[in-house]
Amino acid sequence: MxxxxxxxxxxxxxxxxxxxxxxxxxxxxxxxxxxxxxAEAGLTHGAFYGHFKSKDDxxxxxxxxxxxxxxALYDDICTRHxxxxxxxxxxxxxxxxxxxxxxxxxLGCPVAALADDASRxxxxxxxxxxxxxxxxxxxxxxxxxxxxxxxxxxxxxxxxDVALLVGALVLARATKGQPISEEVLHAARKxxxxx
Amino acid sequence: MxxxxxxxxxxxxxxxxxxxxxxxxxxxxxxxxxxxxxAEAGLTHGAFYGHFKSKDDxxxxxxxxxxxxxxALYDDICTRHxxxxxxxxxxxxxxxxxxxxxxxxxLGCPVAALADDASRxxxxxxxxxxxxxxxxxxxxxxxxxxxxxxxxxxxxxxxxDVALLVGALVLARATKGQPISEEVLHAARKxxxxx
DNA sequence: CACGATACATGATGGAAATCATATAAGAGG
DNA sequence: CCTCTTATATGATTTCCATCATGTATCGTG
Numbered sequence: 357m358x359x360x361x362x363x364x365x366x367x368x369x370x371x372x373x374x375x376x377x378x379x380x381x382x383x384x385x386x387x388x389x390x391x392x393x394x395a396e397a398g399l400t401h402g403a404f405y406g407h408f409k410s411k412d413d414x415x416x417x418x419x420x421x422x423x424x425x426x427x428a429l430y431d432d433i434c435t436r437h438x439x440x441x442x443x444x445x446x447x448x449x450x451x452x453x454x455x456x457x458x459x460x461x462x463l464g465c466p467v468a469a470l471a472d473d474a475s476r477x478x479x480x481x482x483x484x485x486x487x488x489x490x491x492x493x494x495x496x497x498x499x500x501x502x503x504x505x506x507x508x509x510x511x512x513x514x515x516x517d518v519a520l521l522v523g524a525l526v527l528a529r530a531t532k533g534q535p536i537s538e539e540v541l542h543a544a545r546k547x548x549x550x551x
Numbered sequence: 552m553x554x555x556x557x558x559x560x561x562x563x564x565x566x567x568x569x570x571x572x573x574x575x576x577x578x579x580x581x582x583x584x585x586x587x588x589x590a591e592a593g594l595t596h597g598a599f600y601g602h603f604k605s606k607d608d609x610x611x612x613x614x615x616x617x618x619x620x621x622x623a624l625y626d627d628i629c630t631r632h633x634x635x636x637x638x639x640x641x642x643x644x645x646x647x648x649x650x651x652x653x654x655x656x657x658l659g660c661p662v663a664a665l666a667d668d669a670s671r672x673x674x675x676x677x678x679x680x681x682x683x684x685x686x687x688x689x690x691x692x693x694x695x696x697x698x699x700x701x702x703x704x705x706x707x708x709x710x711x712d713v714a715l716l717v718g719a720l721v722l723a724r725a726t727k728g729q730p731i732s733e734e735v736l737h738a739a740r741k742x743x744x745x746x
Numbered sequence: 747c748a749c750g751a752t753a754c755a756t757g758a759t760g761g762a763a764a765t766c767a768t769a770t771a772a773g774a775g776g
Numbered sequence: 777c778c779t780c781t782t783a784t785a786t787g788a789t790t791t792c793c794a795t796c797a798t799g800t801a802t803c804g805t806g
Binding site: 383384386387461467470471472474475476477478480484485487488491492495509511512513515516518519520521522523524526527529530531532533534536537539540542543544546547 | 578579581582656662665666667669670671672673675679680682683686687690704706707708710711713714715716717718719721722724725726727728729731732734735737738739741742
């Protein structure tokens with residue numbers, strides 16, 4: 357069958373990256389095999405090395421894709437609540453601590469889903485750099501929603517809010533099915549949205 | 552060579568669990584092979600199934616061991632700062648957000664190190680239950696150090712503080728080597744220790 | 747002190763993964 | 777329309793893993 361149009365080949369390339377972003381977030385980088393990954397993208401495993409140099413190479417691309425996908429979201433929320441930073445923050449936090457977010461890591465925040473992989477020695481190079489850039493982007497996004505309260509050291513507040521949200525989501529996922537899972541999400545929401 | 556004393560066999564059993572706790576925290580459950588694990592415990596791979604039913608079985612034991620090991624720590628800190636809850640919390644938070652803690656996951660908090668594994672579908676059974684118990688224990692520990700401030704809803708405060716600490720540690724590990732890593736740790740410490 | 751139970755080592759087995767080699771069929775350029 | 781290029785599929789290769797089978801030498805016991 358092989359050989360598809362240039363357009364199709366490009367689409368396939370993107371499909372592999374998108375599938376990788378989803379699967380890596382859901383099962384971890386080491387939890388996904390290349391054959392499974394390519395199947396999810398609608399191809400066979402042999403096509404892989406025509407698109408990427410190695411699995412690590414794809415991991416970096418998938419990371420960047422996942423972060424880019426969410427990058428626009430912060431601006432979007434801010435824009436929709438034009439001026440009302442408080443409302444923007446409220447919507448963001450509510451969405452982040454929603455049960456649907458906890459239950460769908462494949463579609464959710466890459467900061468929470470990829471942190472563990474990024475911390476492993478085997479991925480410390482480009483993956484960690486991409487992760488740090490994505491985290492910084494999220495911090496900037498939250499920074500743009502703060503300001504409606506205490507003034508100085510806004511960046512520290514944003515960093516703490518992000519850490520709190522990520523920590524709560526990670527813990528909620530790890531305890532899913534038990535009451536403490538929802539408790540953590542609720543406590544985080546309250547801590548951030550209460551002056 | 553085989554057949555060792557009953558005492559030795561029991562010690563070996565414990566050594567395997569301890570090695571598993573260390574390695575699982577450092578590299579993730581799927582990142583450690585049984586041969587490597589047994590070698591770390593000073594045995595060969597063949598001895599494994601004399602001690603455990605399966606790798607999952609060991610994962611549960613290792614989880615429980617890791618949590619039990621840290622369980623005493625909360626009480627210890629509280630006892631040493633007898634009465635002064637504020638000082639106890641301060642020491643705990645300082646230790647948790649220390650760079651040495653970030654750099655040694657094998658010796659550190661199992662809540663932060665095992666959350667990702669616990670959230671995976673493949674481990675949702677007994678591992679997740681053990682994790683939830685360990686998390687609850689940490690929350691109780693922090694609860695015992697609060698009280699020196701706002702009254703109502705102390706449990707929510709403890710949950711949020713734990714989520715913040717865990718989130719900060721996870722993010723700091725994922726960005727190790729870049730400036731934001733230390734920033735997150737510092738922001739978390741400040742957020743908790745500032746009324 | 748001899749005998750049976752067993753913890754451990756060695757090695758086998760079956761499966762799966764990452765990566766590479768090759769063939770093919772269809773796009774693209776002339 | 778013919779040729780050359782190339783994205784993809786098929787399948788091989790090498791490695792490693794979880795688990796199991798077997799032998800053995802020592803411990804525990806009578």
